[in-house]
Amino acid sequence: MSGGVDSSVTAALLMQQGYDVTGVYMKNWSQDLPGMACPWKQDYQDAKRVAVQLGIPFKLYDFEKQYREKVVEYMIDEYQAGRTPNPDIMCNQEVKFKLFLHAALADGADLIATGHYARIVRGASSSSSRPAGVSPKWSPRTIQRDYRLDGQFSARERSGGAGGAAALIGLNAETEHSLRSGVLSPHPSPSVLSAPGGPQGVPLQVRSGKHTELHAGVDVNKDQSYFLCRVTEDALQKSLMPIGEYTKPEVRELARKFGLYTAEKKDSQGICFVGNVGIKEFLQQFVTSRAGRIIDQHGKVLGEHDGALFYTIGQRQGLGIGGGLPYYVVGKNIDKNEVYVTNDLQDSRLWHDELTLTSPHWINEPPCAESPEGRYAVRTRYRAPLLGVKQIRQLENGNWHLVLAEEVRALTAGQSAVLYEDDRVVGSGIVI
RNA sequence: GGGCCCAUAGCUCAGUCGGUUAGAGCAGCGGCCUUUUAAGCCGCGUGUCCUGGGUUCGAAUCCCAGUGGGCCCU
Numbered sequence: 001m002s003g004g005v006d007s008s009v010t011a012a013l014l015m016q017q018g019y020d021v022t023g024v025y026m027k028n029w030s031q032d033l034p035g036m037a038c039p040w041k042q043d044y045q046d047a048k049r050v051a052v053q054l055g056i057p058f059k060l061y062d063f064e065k066q067y068r069e070k071v072v073e074y075m076i077d078e079y080q081a082g083r084t085p086n087p088d089i090m091c092n093q094e095v096k097f098k099l100f101l102h103a104a105l106a107d108g109a110d111l112i113a114t115g116h117y118a119r120i121v122r123g124a125s126s127s128s129s130r131p132a133g134v135s136p137k138w139s140p141r142t143i144q145r146d147y148r149l150d151g152q153f154s155a156r157e158r159s160g161g162a163g164g165a166a167a168l169i170g171l172n173a174e175t176e177h178s179l180r181s182g183v184l185s186p187h188p189s190p191s192v193l194s195a196p197g198g199p200q201g202v203p204l205q206v207r208s209g210k211h212t213e214l215h216a217g218v219d220v221n222k223d224q225s226y227f228l229c230r231v232t233e234d235a236l237q238k239s240l241m242p243i244g245e246y247t248k249p250e251v252r253e254l255a256r257k258f259g260l261y262t263a264e265k266k267d268s269q270g271i272c273f274v275g276n277v278g279i280k281e282f283l284q285q286f287v288t289s290r291a292g293r294i295i296d297q298h299g300k301v302l303g304e305h306d307g308a309l310f311y312t313i314g315q316r317q318g319l320g321i322g323g324g325l326p327y328y329v330v331g332k333n334i335d336k337n338e339v340y341v342t343n344d345l346q347d348s349r350l351w352h353d354e355l356t357l358t359s360p361h362w363i364n365e366p367p368c369a370e371s372p373e374g375r376y377a378v379r380t381r382y383r384a385p386l387l388g389v390k391q392i393r394q395l396e397n398g399n400w401h402l403v404l405a406e407e408v409r410a411l412t413a414g415q416s417a418v419l420y421e422d423d424r425v426v427g428s429g430i431v432i
Numbered sequence: 433g434g435g436c437c438c439a440u441a442g443c444u445c446a447g448u449c450g451g452u453u454a455g456a457g458c459a460g461c462g463g464c465c466u467u468u469u470a471a472g473c474c475g476c477g478u479g480u481c482c483u484g485g486g487u488u489c490g491a492a493u494c495c496c497a498g499u500g501g502g503c504c505c506u
Contacts, residue, residue: 004467075468086468116467227467269466279469303443312469322459323444328471343458382468410470 001025001050001058003043005255005262006115006243008050012258013242014113015054022109023051023058026100028067028091033285036277039268049261061103063095070094076286082334083414084312086227086382089428093230101235111238117217118225119244120236121424123210211364212237216423219247226382229418229428230361280310280318292337294321297330297347305339308332314350314410328410351407355380357400357417357429367419367426369393373405380408380417380431389419400429 001007001023014021025047030040044060051058071091078085096114104112212233217223231239243251255263289307296302303321305311311318315329319341330349331340342350355378360366367376369392376389388405395401402417411431419426 002467006467079469084469088468091467222466224467267467314470316471317459320442320459322442322457324458325444326458381470383466384471412469415469 001047002115002268003046003050003262003265004115004268005260005265006117006251007047008115008260008262009251009254009258010113010115010242011050011054011056012254012260014240015056017242019111021054021056021113022107023047023054023056024100024104025058025060026096027060027062028064028071028095030064033277034281046262046265053259053261059107061100063099066099067091067095072286076283078414079283079309080287080334081414082309082332084412085414086416088227089230089416092228097228097231097235097239101238105238111240113240113242115243116224116228116241117219117222117244117248118228118241118425119215119217120239120241121213121215122237123212214363214425215244216420216425217241217244219250222248225420225423225425226379226416226418229363229416229425231363233363236363283310290337292339294319294339294341296327296340297342297344297349302327302341308334308337308339311339313412351409352404352411353407354401354403355408355411355417356395356432357402358398358432360394360398360400360427360429362427363425364427366394367392367400367421375421376426377420378402378404378408378417379420380411381415384408386420392419399432 001011003025011021011023025044027040027044030038032038048058071087071094074090075085075087101112214225214228214231214236216225246254252263287307287309289309291304291306292308293301294303294305303319305319311329311332313329313331316326319327319329319339321327321341325343327341327343328345328347328350329339330342330347332338333340340349371389371392373390374388376392377386378389379386387408389402390405391403393401413431415431416428417431418428
């Protein structure tokens with residue numbers, strides 16, 4: 001439990017569904033930064049307060065050292081190499097769905113849960129049997145909502161269930177933002193275990209196949225499946241993301257109905273766990289930088305920047321150069337410490353219709369190269385538009401090459417390109 | 433040496449047949465959106481209108497001189 005609304009509601013929903021829940025706050029960062037005091041204590045308090053309201057055990061898992069090593073150092077190294085990493089994807093891959101999961105299991109939990117706006121679909125038959133060429137729209141909801149807060153479980157039991165696994169949940173927390181994950185508790189309640197389809201309320205989605213898939217959240221605006229693109233299927237099998245079935249407004253409403261202390265707490269933002277601090281200000285605490293030149297599409301020096309590593313492709317603000325049309329970063333040279341910009345929105349360096357991915361990670365199985373155009377769609381930045389994939393194939397060196405049906409703006413090395421088949425996350429790779 | 437053009441907000445400029453509190457875009461700042469980085473949206477302009485004189489009820493707008501740029505011609 002992070003101390004935010006999402007993980008609070010996650011815990012409440014799981015309780016309502018009959019799980020034996022234990023709340024867990026993940027302490028991954030506690031250092032204050034210039035201009036921003038680390039909110040971890042406040043978040044911890046909020047999470048604990050909700051746990052008390054729910055009457056569930058509450059714990060704190062400390063991963064500061066590992067978070068620093070796996071996420072912060074990775075982020076710093078990437079920026080110094082001239083790329084733009086996504087620390088939250090790394091956090092999910094290395095911390096939440098690895099360290100936290102293992103710690104929770106070792107602690108006796110059967111499952112963990114997080115407050116992500118994404119859905120885990122169990123027993124799916126996987127993409128191989130799906131019709132190709134489906135339109136890239138999210139599939140309709142298949143879940144029934146049950147806002148009952150009286151603590152009673154619906155008498156109805158669902159069938160078809162495989163997921164009946166059992167378990168429990170906790171939620172983790174972090175600093176401001178986000179996260180919401182959970183730990184499970186050691187002793188799943190019998191009632192839960194006996195229910196074929198899992199607890200009621202928002203039951204596990206189950207299909208006839210054998211795969212456990214990751215799908216986009218029901219709320220298209222809040223969907224966070226992008227950040228979970230590097231989580232393994234094994235980890236998903238032991239995870240629950242109950243709020244993925246709801247929209248943010250619904251989650252807020254649930255929080256109010258449950259009377260949760262965090263019902264009206266403002267959403268946090270920024271680097272997960274670290275807080276709402278500017279990326280540049282954050283990096284400046286760990287790296288030294290020097291001024292360099294800003295050069296336009298004609299080779300003209302327009303001004304100076306304070307370190308090429310701080311800029312990312314497509315960036316507009318922070319350049320400090322004016323005069324006519326806005327300028328956007330289209331490239332940079334770390335060795336020369338130069339940043340290249342253009343004020344021509346049609347500049348070819350700002351648009352690409354193909355991309356190459358390294359470090360591929362497929363959740364269930366690799367994409368099928370013989371797929372017809374339109375079967376897959378890709379997203380190259382969080383909240384960026386989903387673009388149709390015309391062609392996808394693996395290269396000799398193991399990397400993957402995609403040809404898009406339309407141009408993508410500001411393709412940026414280091415960012416994750418997440419492949420979707422309908423609303424299912426196939427996997428992702430790092431843009432090079 | 434001569435002729436012409438320009439000099440207005442940090443930047444690029446509009447406004448100059450004289451007349452409300454001098455405007456726009458970009459940048460910057462603030463906010464919204466957002467668990468990365470961006471983008472996008474909304475809001476914010478307190479400037480010696482190059483300087484010094486002059487004309488006028490009144491000048492960024494007219495005149496003179498100067499300074500600083502640019503172009504052209506012998």
